Amino acid sequence: MTRGSKLVRHSIRSVALIAFGALLAVILAPFLDPARSAAPAAAADDRMALVLTDAERHLVLDEMRNFLAVLQTISEALPDEDMKSVAAAARTMGSGAANEIPSETVAKLPDTFKQLAGAVHTSFDTIALDAESLGDPKHTMGQVGEMLGKCNACHGIYQIALPKRAGGG
Numbered sequence: 001m002t003r004g005s006k007l008v009r010h011s012i013r014s015v016a017l018i019a020f021g022a023l024l025a026v027i028l029a030p031f032l033d034p035a036r037s038a039a040p041a042a043a044a045d046d047r048m049a050l051v052l053t054d055a056e057r058h059l060v061l062d063e064m065r066n067f068l069a070v071l072q073t074i075s076e077a078l079p080d081e082d083m084k085s086v087a088a089a090a091r092t093m094g095s096g097a098a099n100e101i102p103s104e105t106v107a108k109l110p111d112t113f114k115q116l117a118g119a120v121h122t123s124f125d126t127i128a129l130d131a132e133s134l135g136d137p138k139h140t141m142g143q144v145g146e147m148l149g150k151c152n153a154c155h156g157i158y159q160i161a162l163p164k165r166a167g168g169g
């Protein structure tokens with residue numbers, strides 16, 4: 001009697017385990033397959049294209065790389081609680097430094113782009129001010145995370161396209 005019910009209980013447990021394992025496999029499969037997760041979500045890049053000259057594209061991308069470099073400096077300074085370096089680095093990307101892109105180029109950029117770019121520069125201002133006044137690395141980390149959301153928002157909307165040249169290429 002007891003042995004029988006133990007067996008039933010045991011096999012119910014095995015079935016449940018197998019079912020759970022199968023469910024887990026189905027849920028995790030898309031994330032575990034490297035070929036699938038590395039593939040782009042869509043076949044074509046359908047983000048809105050900003051048509052810029054080669055020189056303008058270079059300027060914009062150069063600013064982007066500066067953003068990333070400053071984020072590196074900030075990320076390296078935070079574990080050391082070196083808030084002076086955080087503030088100094090953030091300030092180089094603040095709104096005081098936002099006028100490197102010539103006005104003819106700015107005129108070509110959509111309002112949403114300009115708003116998001118402005119918001120990122122303002123975030124750097126706030127990061128610099130708070131790093132100095134509060135000196136709280138955790139607070140700064142939260143602000144950096146929030147700002148990265150703005151970087152990602154813009155990257156999700158826009159790509160840069162070069163004007164099509166006559167004669168191919």
Ligand code: HEC
Binds near residue numbers: 117120152
């Ligand atoms: C207002 C829009 C906007 C914001 C805000 C923005 N980016 Fe970009 N970024 C772009 C666009 C557009 C490209 C070019 C993407 C493309 O053509 O595929 C780009 C490209 C880049 C690149 C590639 C640079 C290269 O040399 O190819 C990096 C790195 C980058 N962004 C980092 C950042 C970081 C970090 C932030 C936030 C601090 C940020 N960006 C905020 C629009 C933005």
